[in-house]
Amino acid sequence: MDWKDALPEIVTQPGSRLRFGEPLAKHTHFGIGGEATAYIEVSTRNELSALAHFHRQWDVPIAMIGRGSNLLVSDSGFKGISIRLVGALAKLEMEGNVVSVGAGLSLPKLSKTMSREGLSGVEFALGIPGTVGGALIMNAGAWGSSFGDVVRNVTVMDDTGSLITLTHDEARFEYRCSGLDTYFCVTGATLELEPGDAAIITARMQAFYKQKVETQPFAEENAGCMFKNPPGDSAGRLIDISGLKGYRMGGAEVSTVHGNFILNIDNATAEDVLELVAYIQDQVREKTGVSLQTEVKRLGFDCRNI
Ligand SMILES: Cc1cc2nc3c(=O)[nH]c(=O)nc-3n(C[C@H](O)[C@H](O)[C@H](O)COP(=O)(O)OP(=O)(O)OC[C@H]3O[C@@H](n4cnc5c(N)ncnc54)[C@H](O)[C@@H]3O)c2cc1C
Numbered sequence: 641m642d643w644k645d646a647l648p649e650i651v652t653q654p655g656s657r658l659r660f661g662e663p664l665a666k667h668t669h670f671g672i673g674g675e676a677t678a679y680i681e682v683s684t685r686n687e688l689s690a691l692a693h694f695h696r697q698w699d700v701p702i703a704m705i706g707r708g709s710n711l712l713v714s715d716s717g718f719k720g721i722s723i724r725l726v727g728a729l730a731k732l733e734m735e736g737n738v739v740s741v742g743a744g745l746s747l748p749k750l751s752k753t754m755s756r757e758g759l760s761g762v763e764f765a766l767g768i769p770g771t772v773g774g775a776l777i778m779n780a781g782a783w784g785s786s787f788g789d790v791v792r793n794v795t796v797m798d799d800t801g802s803l804i805t806l807t808h809d810e811a812r813f814e815y816r817c818s819g820l821d822t823y824f825c826v827t828g829a830t831l832e833l834e835p836g837d838a839a840i841i842t843a844r845m846q847a848f849y850k851q852k853v854e855t856q857p858f859a860e861e862n863a864g865c866m867f868k869n870p871p872g873d874s875a876g877r878l879i880d881i882s883g884l885k886g887y888r889m890g891g892a893e894v895s896t897v898h899g900n901f902i903l904n905i906d907n908a909t910a911e912d913v914l915e916l917v918a919y920i921q922d923q924v925r926e927k928t929g930v931s932l933q934t935e936v937k938r939l940g941f942d943c944r945n946i
Pocket of ligand 1: 669703704705706707708709710716725744748767768769770771772773774775776777778779780781782821824825826827857858862863864865937
């Protein structure tokens with residue numbers, strides 16, 4: 641029996657769905673990427689746990705996907721199962737200023753709900769089009785705040801399907817990374833927010849969003865900042881002074897609004913993006929002496945470094 645024949649037995653709940661040969665371009669902000677052999681939206685913890693067992697039993701590669709807002713998928717796609725968390729795995733529950741969030745919850749939804757409730761700490765997240773899971777893995781942040789700052793603990797699942805609660809320190813949050821990607825997946829977190837005036841918190845959230853929309857490309861397809869900022873500097877500034885804004889390879893172009901964004905302006909392929917990334921790295925190294933490291937995660941590539 642093939643694993644593809646066994647998979648439908650696991651995804652059975654009404655809020656969950658399974659598709660074979662799903663184009664991942666549909667599930668990434670870049671709008672780039674080939675098909676996943678299987679794509680699952682999973683809505684219950686039991687099914688997720690069964691998928692962890694399935695992964696071990698059949699030795700099938702698994703890739704968790706949030707909103708695909710920090711992801712470059714290869715043109716040949718992903719030979720395995722992509723999983724997105726929905727339903728009960730995207731929930732939000734509050735008890736005073738302690739908020740329990742599922743990893744599938746959208747960050748803009750979290751930010752808006754918390755501002756309405758008069759809880760401060762995630763105002764920066766309205767302009768980050770990802771999920772709680774992606775934000776925990778990446779320690780996403782903006783305007784001097786990072787998601788890890790408000791996390792009390794994180795729940796992860798291991799590949800036996802068991803849940804483990806990690807403290808803030810055990811999650812090992814650093815600049816745009818964490819120690820959470822060694823587990824089968826992240827299922828949620830408990831956040832501790834600061835009570836405050838809902839109108840003031842909402843105004844701060846809207847001001848952050850306005851500033852972001854004015855200084856970063858929002859209309860075109862992209863994956864946010866392509867490179868991490870080197871210590872004490874900004875990748876966008878280095879790309880700008882290297883004369884690369886507007887530089888194009890195939891359908892991919894360096895944004896003229898913000899140099900650290902690569903845009904899919906005309907049916908770009910993942911290869912176009914990789915070539916542009918390598919060119920930017922070479923040019924910035926030659927002109928400034930700095931080696932830029934990518935922030936965007938890759939899926940479905942071999943171990944080539946970009
Ligand atoms: C227009 C735009 C603006 C952006 N602005 C910002 C910004 O200001 N600050 C910032 O930090 N980022 C920014 N980003 C990048 C991105 O939105 C964040 O990194 C976000 O946290 C990614 O979340 P996601 O759900 O889309 O993750 P994805 O891109 O889907 O995945 C990212 C990584 O997390 C893993 N992952 C996702 N969910 C899980 C899970 N449940 N369990 C285990 N692994 C998981 C994936 O496998 C992958 O390795 C921006 C992106 C865009 C397109």
